[in-house]
Amino acid sequence: MVLDTFDTEVETGRVLTMPTDGTGLSILDPWLEPFKDDLRARYTHFKTYESKVQEQGGFESFTEGHKYFGFNVAKDGTITYREWVPNATTASLVGEFNKWDVDAHPMKKIENGVFEIVLGPTSKGTPVIAHNSKVKITITTPKGERLYRLPAWIRRVTQDLEVSPAYDAVFWNPDKSYEFKHPRPKRPTSLRVYEAHVGISSSEPRIGNYSEFTRNVIPRIAYLGYNTIQLMAIMEHAYYASFGYQVTSFFAPSSRYGTPEELMELVDVAHSYGITVLLDVVHSHASSNVLDGLNMFDGTDNCYFHGGGRGHHELWDSRLFNYGHVPVLQFLLSNLRYWMDVYQFDGFRFDGVTSMLYKHHGILYGFSGNYHEYFGDLVDEDGVMYLQIANKFLHDKYPDVITIAEDVSGMPGSCRPVREGGVGFDYRLAMAIPDMWIKLLKETKDEDWNMGKIVHTLTNRRHLEKAITYCESHDQALVGDKTIAFWLMDKEMYTNMSDMTDRTPIIDRGMALHKLIRLMTHGLGGEGYLNFEGNEFGHPEWLDFPRQGNNSSFHYARRQWNVLDDKLLRYKYLNEWDKAVQNVEEQYGWLASPQAYVSRKHEGDKVVVFERGNLLFIFNFHPTNSFADYRVGTNLAGKLHIVLNSDDPTYFGHNHIDNSSEFFTVQGDWDGRQNWIQVYIPSRTGIVLALA
Template sequence: MAFYSPITDYDVYLFKEGTHTRLYRKLGAHLIEGGCHFAVWAPSAREVYVFGDFNGWDKFSYPMKRRPDPSGIWELFVPGVWKGCKYKYFVVGADGVGREKSDPFAFFCEQPPGNASIVWDLSYNWQDDKWMKERGRHIDYHAPVSIYEVHLGSWRRVPEDQNRSLHYWELAYWLGEYVKEMGFSHVEFLPIMEHPFYGSWGYQITNYFAPTSRYGTPQDLMYLIDSLHQRGIGVILDWVPSHFPTDEHGLAFFDGTHLYEYEDWRKRWHPDWKSFVFDYSKGEVRSFLLSSAHFWIDVYHADGLRVDAVASMLYLDYSRTEWVPNIYGGKENLEAIEFLRKLNETLYRDFPDIHTFAEESTAWPMVSKPTYMGGLGFGYKWNMGWMNDTLFYFSKDPIYRKYYHDKLTFSVWYAFSENFVLPLSHDEVVHGKGSLLGKMPKDDWQKFANLRLLFSYMYAFPGKKLLFMGGEFGQWREWDHNQSLDWHLLEYFPHRGVQRLVKDLNELYRKERALHELDCDPAGFEWVDFSDYEQSVISFLRKSKSGEMVLVVLNFTPVQRYNYRVGVPKGGLWLEVFNSDSELYGGANIGNMGRVMAEDVPFHGRQYSLSLTLPPLGAVFLKPAYDICPQG
């Protein structure tokens, strides 16, 4: 694919203004007839050289030329350079010190611990036309969006080959088949952009335009995404515009000045990650980040971006004891806020069929509302409040849960303030937090029943779904990025039961419009009873636009409940369409024999009611028999 086009005065204008979204067609290394064109931004550098395989790594034989405009860009055409050629820049900075730097716009990089950039082209024959034409309807607010979050290096490994990770092209088959079988609509990859430290899980990025070479070439990653698309599976990429590592070959102190990062150390240094913060006040830095975001959707056909650590961008005092207030004396980072708005405006302008997802952990208002309304413009926001309250509640011994009932019910009161995703993500199964199964209290029977109940509650609650790998089959061990998931656990029925439950929940979520169509609309939810804290039972209705409904009743104690009466709006036969205590999942088949007749007994303010048997630590979903419809 021919990307390169010469830099124009208009490019320079957009670059400096902070609105250029296609810099990857201008900067970096581009193979053209007879050789390669190199271009790098280093406005304060005294000299810049390009060197590599093509000149025996002689640092000084190819001096680059500064453009005769205010762009700060250095350029050079080098004849005879070939695809696969390794190279670096030698930047003599404003301080007179020469530093070897990777290309910030490199398309491919040497596998760590090496840090050379690699001349590469991005040609690929995509076969996902059908998906690309239809992908918008698979990720919109009315769609059954269920996301499988994956760390590519540890999803599955090859113990016979030095415990290596799978390559992109191997994942194309194995991951694609698994996700399709499990019924997830999308996968979300922890950052796959090149990062020097594997243990950062990809969150310390040095190269914002290069997929990590640990698992293969850029075309191998394209093949993975292409294969997933052909199976009807969308791809969301984790993206980190909030901070970057201080590795000498990377962006830090690039031209002998704090070029990409803030000058003031109180804004530049992030104590949580011991990394540098981008200087969002510079138009060129904003253009760099905007171009990176557009690159992964334009070139790699990503269907969405999950933006990491948004809260750390919004607040100048985030995790800091010393900080610099904004021009109005406040703690909001006005430059970062403007950047996030521009990011979303330009992405939705150019790719209206994708969505952006914000990991934002505070109560910042209107994160997923349009910018013209004063919002940040994201498509969705992770519901961190729901996640924290839910896991806190589930960690309690059921005998004490009645004292924490509000943790379970409070989330509904803000459930529609944003377009939410319910995340049970990688962050909840690391750093001593234990696995999801390990968080559950009491003996093994109760742990598995609680986990099945947790997933049932998540799929019933308003919001799109996200589950980190391993949770879907009840991994005991906390996630370790250096090891494969414990797939051998599927030899044991309780784990296979949890896996089957998640698969069936995905199918039910997709099939029943009442469970997904109004995930982001208060018209899709109605309480039946949230006040039965003594028995730790809640019940509610999920509804579709056309009036279809699903009744959800959840029993959070290990006590089987007979003749539990629940008010319903319709008479006649109700079918039990899901029961988390099914023997298929490792339960005891306690329930309602698949159906129950509504009685003309008013209850919960409704004309009819059902007398139900509630399984211990169980969930039952029911719907009126005449609402049953083919899968849509």
């Protein structure tokens, strides 16, 4: 049988003819040839559910569930409220508006487990439910039990920790909605991501808010040169210390930071700077809370989730969605569209993708890279299907959307189009890289660092699939671990980070390696770069949310901008270095360039040399040895000059290199390159050269 085909152009410029049965990945990666039947079956499963969506009216209407379910207000003030509660015998809408009378506003069962109520306006043409008043749905089960729940599609949930239950669903219908003033920026060619958490963004020991972030933090991000903000912990979660990963209300932005309109303004102001904004979306699991979450929503354990053991995540103590159930599929896809349309987010970082892809959820499973791990009974075909459907819909609907997978498994095709048999993400996080750096800092002396192993970890990624590299994210900053700066300098950060004190060996080493680790990771590690809020300037200490174990302290649940803004302290040097790296990348675009060619990784000298984006990167990690007239190879030809120099005093360097130096290439083979130059490269220094 001759298969229909399509042509696809890959980053190398080649045009490949691809089959349309989902086995195109085997053209890109011949090692997948033995798994063509698995790829074909996976794609067929995707097409089956794509057809189910079409049968439900197509993606355009199917993904607008938020305009059908939940509370929707017509222009004449009529309120329509619908909820899917398939196990309910009766349902009623209760709230402050009817004094919580279960008999006052019964709902009508219309079809497929959906209950509905239509409330006409008042005589003045206003909704009968007041803006910002509390509401719930109450149902009775076949056993006669009465249950109270927060509406699943509610758009506002508030908290009062002094009462129980502490969380209230709120009918949110302000007189005037926020009007966006700025268009979405185009998707960046080079993705430079600033990962941030609104709540910890104040220097004060308290929860920060959306308006403060807009006013105080976005200008800092723009100054540094990041073009993307990734916002964590926005979807409402009952437990602050969960870092936002135990979501209770999927359509409600967390009220602990402010109002929905203030979040809209945050996104809008970021757009005014040309910065895209990604939402850290949690569709991998949900909070096991009953009174304020989706768990046991209709009295059964299998309404939104798998029933029984399959519906529980053992390590996270959370519930697992049944992605193969069409109402759940609509809920999650509509959730994505809601955040894109209502809040104008530009894309998503999908949390916990490994848990979604595999039936074992990655629990106690060490991926070896054997292709058999990515197919067969270990894989959750519905989880893969949902991610394919979500990515396909998002990229069809929003051409500039960005999707990122947090996945430790390295599943082949995660970042290839669905039509090829891929999962459809744009990027995945290169999660092995921060683990490598922390492990080195914990266990190995500088002089024993293996340059070859470092380079291998930084470059070990799938060809034609984009990765976002990073030295440390929020994971590495959490209590129990330390930031890279804290691993390097520890207690001396409390005593020797002032310009009024002498340079100690520990501070000197720590500042130098902090810069080198970041530059090498940025230049060599991926097609995008991520930094967690504050780590760019060497944020002291760790991150720990208020909890029972620390007497509910906010001391570590904040960002100490004060140490950066104090011009007598040395954090400013690291901040300026980070700014310089982002700006040079913006100018030369190495992240959007093909993977680097590494010409030297010398173990004795501790020197690494590579070329990327028409730039020559040279690193000397040696703790004591500097090298004069050090020969390095390059395919660049002509006069080179310095565009980045970690030894510059602007960045707490020793000023041993003249930034005005010029280097003229000499023709001749060296380290497999056509030309060579000679440079002075001091110990613990990195420089980047470009054609003049």
